[in-house]
Each structure stands twice: as C-alpha cells, then as structure tokens.
Amino acid sequence: MEKQKDTRHWKIKLHEIIYEADTPNGKLFDIILILAIIASIILVMLESVESFDNKYHDFLNISEWIITILFTIEYIARIISIKQPRKYIFSFYGVIDLLATIPKYLSLIFVGTHALVALRALRLLRVFRILKLTRYLGASITLAGALKASRIKIAVFLFVVLLLTVILGTVMYLIEGPKNGFTSIPYSMYWAIVTLTTVGYGDISPHTPFGQFIASIVMILGYGIIAIPTGIVTSEMTRKDSIHTNTLHCKHCGTDKHIDNATFCNNCGKILHDE
Amino acid sequence: MEKQKDTRHWKIKLHEIIYEADTPNGKLFDIILILAIIASIILVMLESVESFDNKYHDFLNISEWIITILFTIEYIARIISIKQPRKYIFSFYGVIDLLATIPKYLSLIFVGTHALVALRALRLLRVFRILKLTRYLGASITLAGALKASRIKIAVFLFVVLLLTVILGTVMYLIEGPKNGFTSIPYSMYWAIVTLTTVGYGDISPHTPFGQFIASIVMILGYGIIAIPTGIVTSEMTRKDSIHTNTLHCKHCGTDKHIDNATFCNNCGKILHDE
C-alpha cells in the first residue's frame, strides 16, 4: 500500500519490473520475455531443418542476433538491478540465462564448428524460465504432490520394471540370439522396454515361435503393469478428496471406522483409547 | 398442451417438422436427415477408394446428385420456415449446411479439378448435425463436465508434455543426428511424441546405444505419464458419482448428506421433506 510514486532510484524500478509481476510494467516484461523465449526456441528448431535453413539463412541469422542482444540486455539488467549479483549469477536460473545468451557470441569465435549445434540447443534451457513464470502452478503443485506422495510406490514399480527388463532381456537374448536381431543383452533389454511399454517400434521383433510366445506373455504383462502407475496416481488423487480412517474398534458401541487421530468415538461420544 | 390441429400456416408446420422433435413428423424428419447424412458420408468415403470409384462411378454420381438435391431442399426449407433467415444462414450450422450442399454444384463449373476432392470432404462436416441430434447428450455432458472441471490440470499436463517433447526432441537430435534419421529438431520432436504416447510407428527409431538408452527412459516416462490424464479424469468422475447423496438439509438436525430418495433423516429420524 505504501508503493507510491516517489522519486526512487532507477535501479529499484528496474528490479521491480524484472523481478516482480505486480505492476503493469512487470507483467508486460514477463509477457515479452516469454514471447522472446518462445521465438528463440522456434528459431533453434527451424535452424535444424536443413531445407529451411538453406532458404532463409539470413533471416534466421538476423533474428538470432536480435534475440541474443535482447537476452544480453536482460542478463545485464538483472545483474545491475539486484542487490547481490553474485547470488543471481551462480543461481540455477542465472547459469541458464548465461548459457542461453552466449552461443551466438561463441559462433563468432569458432566459425563453422559443428559443436555449435549442441551449443545453440542450450538456448532451449530457457524454457524453464517459462515454467517459473507460469500462473498455473496451483494445479501443477497438486500433480507434483500426488507424484511425491507416491514416490516410494513409484520407486518399487520402477525397480520391478527394471528387474523384469533384465530378466526378459536375457531370456530373449538366449532364445532369439544375434541371428534374429537380438545382438546383445542390453539391446534385448531395449527390446523388452519397447515391448513392455507397448511402444512397439518393430525395429526388433521375435522371429522364432518360442520367442513370439514369450513376447506375447511380455505384452500381456506390460498391459497389466500399465495399470499400476495409473492405480497409484489415481488413488493418490482420489485420496485427496477422501480422508484416512483407522480401524479402531470402539469398546462402547462397536463402531470400527474412525478418522485417523480421532480421540472420541463419532457414534457414541465415548473415549476411544486409554493409552 | 394447447398445440391442437388448427389451421396454421404451412410455414409454421414446416418449422415444427424441421426444428422440433416432439411431433411424429419432426422425429421422422430427424431420422431421415441422420440417414441421409450417414449415406452422404459413406459416399464421400467410397468415392475416395479408386478401385471402387472406377467400377461404380455412375452409381456414385447419381447417388450424390440425389443426396445433394435432398440437402438443397432441406436448406431452402430451413430458410423459408424460420422467422429470421439471416440468423440461420450465418449461424455455425447454417454455414456447414451450405458448405455441405454446394460441392456437387461447383463440380459442374470446375470440371475435373483435383481441388474438388477437398471440397467434397466438406460434406463430412454435416456429421456435426448428428451430434446435435443425438439423444445421448446426458451422458456426453457428464463426460464433457469431467473434462471441463479438470481443464487446468489438463492444460498443465499438456504443457509438461510439450516441454518434455521440446527437450527430448533436442537431446535425441544431438545424440542421433541426421545420419540416423533424426534429420531436424521438429522431426525429433515428432519422434518424441510418437514414443511418449507409446504409438511407436517405427518410421524413426534410435540406432546408437546411447540413443536407445535415452529412448528407454522416454518410454518409461511415457508409461508413467499416461497415468496422469487417467488419474485426472477418473478422480473427477469418481467424485461426481460417489455422491449418491442429495444435498437436502435436515430441518431438525442440520445433517446435509442423505442417500438419494431418502425420506427420513438418517441422523435424527425426522421426516426430510413435506411435499
């Protein structure tokens, strides 16, 4: 309420625009930033399409310089306007911002090096910035919460899948062998994952009748296994709405379903435990 | 109740038949319309099968003229019988009805043009008419409601999938490269979607061991991610159904959850409603 337009230093104003989203200018900055990031991502993509790159090379080059200069200005502004620049520079987003800015400058030094393709892709990392700016965080926290709450179950599930992959990969390697495309155990394990997850590229598939029989079992297994993560996430999401009960038996009236931590019976009002 | 057979104008009668479904004639009209639309859709399909078109070209041609004339009569009747023809003509269904009618007439003007294939497909748009006439709307509204209620979660989910697609597509483009079929980032993203959704055409698949390792992780990710929309929709549907209770408020004790059709309050035993 006390943010009146007094003659503050321009650094404070800059800080407000860049780091806060409450003022109209702050919001405008966020929107422009998101659009710039999306534009930069699309540029990286288009550049990777050879036919497009050949045709519009100059347009892509100029656009990238514009984006790079914009990011550079933003990076410098962020350092200037913050009180502890070091903290920002070495933070997760600080490193990403730097890595997303430098590729084009490096391309001046290492002309024509192919390694720059990978470097350019670094700009895609800024996509996480969008994530930070997202206003839908409420819903995503719910999703993340459901995943976090069931992380042990998910770990057990992944361990079982890994175990199955090792066993099935080895079995199929022994049954089918290199002559049918199962050239090694790791490659057979790759096949097992492709099959268990019902992706089924078809780059390797069993050729012997016995191999096809085992593969059929693997598929039905995978079909059933898919139910487990679904069950975990669904029950976690549904649980949010419901509430846990213990199975304490009320000595007085026999009711046996009470909310966790309940001290008194909800049916007759008598005390539940005496410890 | 006052719809006796008085000497109304034929326009009103026509309006009743076309726009309402309460009278036997109105129902008959709806059924004939649906059958005509289905017939017209099947005709467009059959026409696209070259071998069939060569054999039964005349039959298809005549059938289409019949359907087109029927649709023309219906379109004119709709305009005549309505009070505000302009409102209908520029409405969603009005435009569709027109677009679905004209292709055959246009084929007289632009003889032999290939663009007509696309035009003919416009007739398929009438399929939405069936949607409008469907009597199962009750159930579909429930489905649509479940989807609508969880639209923010679905948006977050789609955003996460898009983010994963961008990252995975770029990573695989860098690992596999054009020589293994991952010719550009957009094409690698197409691969990422094909894999994440467990479709797995096999038109592109990783060839390097490291690429196959990353692909395996992508598949297991996709396997887990599929649990999320299922969890969202299921928890939304379960919530709806597992109410089974109405929200009647007991005047005597204030309890507000009762089994549907309950007459007496299950908490205090007093009567629930006085009708």
Place this chain on the structure above:
Amino acid sequence: MEKQKDTRHWKIKLHEIIYEADTPNGKLFDIILILAIIASIILVMLESVESFDNKYHDFLNISEWIITILFTIEYIARIISIKQPRKYIFSFYGVIDLLATIPKYLSLIFVGTHALVALRALRLLRVFRILKLTRYLGASITLAGALKASRIKIAVFLFVVLLLTVILGTVMYLIEGPKNGFTSIPYSMYWAIVTLTTVGYGDISPHTPFGQFIASIVMILGYGIIAIPTGIVTSEMTRKDSIHTNTLHCKHCGTDKHIDNATFCNNCGKILHDE
C-alpha cells in the same frame, strides 16, 4: 435332499451326468469335456501350422477323429437324455455343438476342398462351452455389470472416437494423399484408429511435415482419450465397492441400503439397530 439312490432310469442318470455338476460323475464329465475342447482347439491350431501338419499329418488326423467321435457321442447323449430334444438342438449351444462336430465328417465328402479350413475353425466355437462351465462367473458378472452400468457412456465414447476417426481420416487423406500411402479415406481412417489407439503398426505413417504435426496432435488426443474408458470403468468399479452403505436390513420397512453409521432408517425413520 430327496435325491437318494433309487432305481431311476438310465436316461435320468445320463441327464444328471451331462447337465448337472453336483454329483462326482457330473463334475468328472465337465472336466473331461473341457479337456477335450481344449485338445480340439489346440489340434485346429497345430493343423494350421504348415510345417507341423506336414510332419505329423497322421497323428493330427487320428487325434481329430478321436475328438470328433467323442463329440458325436456327447451330442447324441445330450439329445437322448433331455426331455425336449428339439429345444436343445435349436438352442445356441445345441447349434454350436453340431457345427463343432460335423467338419470332420464333411471332410470325407468334400475331399481336398480348401473351404474346409474355415469349417474346421468352427470347432473353436466350442470354446464358449468352457465359458458356460466356468466357476469364476461371480467375478465376471461383476466385470460385466460394471460394463453394462456404463454402456451409455461407452456408447457416447465410441461415437466420439468414430467421429474423430472420420474427421481425422479425411483430413489426413487431404494432407498426405495417395502418394504418401493414404490411398483412400477408409484407409486413412484405418490409420487414424491405429494411431488413436496407440497401436502404431507403422504400415502407414505421415511423410509431410504438416501431416506429422497433425499426427502428433492425434497421438496426444489418443493419449488423453484412453483416460476416458479407464475413468468410466474405474469409477463404476469403485462405486460398487465404496458402497459407503452397510447392508443392514430395516426391520420395519425392509430397506437394505443405509449409509454407514446410520442410526435411523432413511426410508421409514425407525431405529435401525437395538444393540
């Protein structure tokens, strides 16, 4: 209780063995019948494997005659022992039993005809007999019940899938066209189903960038759509279990579904238990 061992007619005894499963002999008959059916199914399968048929032709032939004679005896016994033979002969299982028995006899008349392959497959129909004899019917009824209860939702779902298939099939036919393998609208619809259901054979896949973009949307759609049948069945199954009601029988009015912990009957308002 009155089924003592009196000197009944052998027909009645035969009826007991064949049509009932309470006596040891009846149970034995059922088990032998199931084994014979399974053996007959395996024989049909093995016969279709050319390399196996060439090697063990005589063994397969003799085995089939044995099975055929067994089925013939059973068929005759069923007709003799039942009071209304006509009712059995023209019943669903009566017709199946006959169709499953005759192929081998017909093979004597039409020697070497290829149509007999299809005829032989008729024997597989007896698999339904096993279904009838299954003791797990309790659980399968629950499954069938869940499916039946949500049949309208499933119908709407199938209608939406069909609609999507028609629209997507046409769109892809127009985008990709015959030169990229999408030779006709019905064939494009086949592709749409292969993709929406995440099967993804790869026999047809989009080649143009725009086609691949549309395909990506189709896959993500399919990914989301798979949540709907799961949601339907799960919410239906959960509803059954999460009755939230006990099965207390109201002594006064006979209503037998009450919310857990209900003290008063929600139908007549009288007290439910006296403990």
Place this chain on the structure above:
Amino acid sequence: MEKQKDTRHWKIKLHEIIYEADTPNGKLFDIILILAIIASIILVMLESVESFDNKYHDFLNISEWIITILFTIEYIARIISIKQPRKYIFSFYGVIDLLATIPKYLSLIFVGTHALVALRALRLLRVFRILKLTRYLGASITLAGALKASRIKIAVFLFVVLLLTVILGTVMYLIEGPKNGFTSIPYSMYWAIVTLTTVGYGDISPHTPFGQFIASIVMILGYGIIAIPTGIVTSEMTRKDSIHTNTLHCKHCGTDKHIDNATFCNNCGKILHDE
C-alpha cells in the same frame, strides 16, 4: 536387548554379519553384496556386446574371476556359519547362489562351448537376492496385496483376453490367410496379442480392407480392455484408503474432519450439531 559384545564364537559373529542387518557390519555386508551383484549383472551384459567383448576381453575376464571368487567365499561362509547347512543349500536362495557361482568354473572345463552363454546368464538370478534385501518391502507388499486381492478378477480378465485371442486369431487367419503374412493360427494369435495390447510392432499387419476393418475393431476393443486391469487395481487401491468425511466444524474443539453422519466429535466427544 541382551546382544552385548561378549566373546562369542566367530561363527556366530559371521552368522550375524551375513544373515542379519541390525549391526553396522551386517549392513555393510548387505551393501557390498548388492554392489557385487549389480557389478556381476553389468559384466554379463557387457560381455554379450560383441564389440565391447572384443576390445576389453581381458578386463572382463579378470573382473569376472574377482566376482566369482567373492561369491565363492560368500557361499562357503554361508554354509559354515549356519547351523543347518543342508537347509540353506537346498533352499531357493541356496540353489541360486550356487548356480550363480559355478559358471566361471565350468568355463575352465568346457572351453569355447557356446552353451556357456546361457550358463553365464544364470548369474543374473542373483538379482532376486537384491529383491530380498530391499528395504522398500512395505510399499511392494501393498502393491502385491492389491494384486492378490483382485486375483480372481485378473484371472477372469486373462481368460477373456485368451478367448478373444483365440477367436480373433482364427478369424484373421481365415480373412487374411498365409499370402498376407498370417501363416498359421498361432501366428495370427501372436498378431492378435500384439494388436490388443496396443504394442503394434508392424511385423504382421492386415492387408485386405476387410482385415483392416476387423483389425480396427480389435484395436478399439484393446483400447477399452486396457481399462479393465486399471479399473481393478485402482479400485482395489482406492478401497484401502477411502472413507468419506464431511467438513463439519466442532464448536468445542475446532476439529473439522468427521466421518459422514458422525453425531459426536471424534476429538473431544462433545455433540457435533445442535441446530
């Protein structure tokens, strides 16, 4: 509580280290064992990769001898330290431990035999040891419990899938026939499973229009069927957790989560509503 450090026999100490996990030494032993098993599994995998085996043959050979000797020492130590060695030797894990140890010794006798590849894979069986040592058993028991509780439903489900596979395999064999790749009924059944489970390798796919129509139905069926195991597992998992509560606020103590229809507060025992 009485396990003080007295001068026990070394056998007892060895037993404590190997068979128990309460002491620091016991824990250390478990961790080393798991690492050794994982190392041994990775060795077997690497060995199956021909190019890797050619390059680092000596390194792999030496590493395997080290692992084999470690396992041998462990095996002997297990026999010495236990009171009833015979019971261990003929137990499940005893046999696995032996089978996982001997392959390298056998390779000295049968030099260059290819059968040793399979023998070497026996070492992978030790992976089950890890399973035994897992500390996540709590969560996996929940998963196993959910699967066990719904084993009849799962059996019915698998039976229905098998039945569908037999029928669809036969139908497709008759429609498509050997000339389109459906060379036998068992092979057609393999196709039916590949399709029903939405794996879709594409090694066999229907070529006739009618076959593609049937295949489309199979895919949609598979799409729906996948909902059933998910529904089973989810409803089983949800059932465990779910009891409904209302959000009534206790006037006396402020607790706001109570079982539906609760009359008394489960926290303070006072009556919940007075309206």
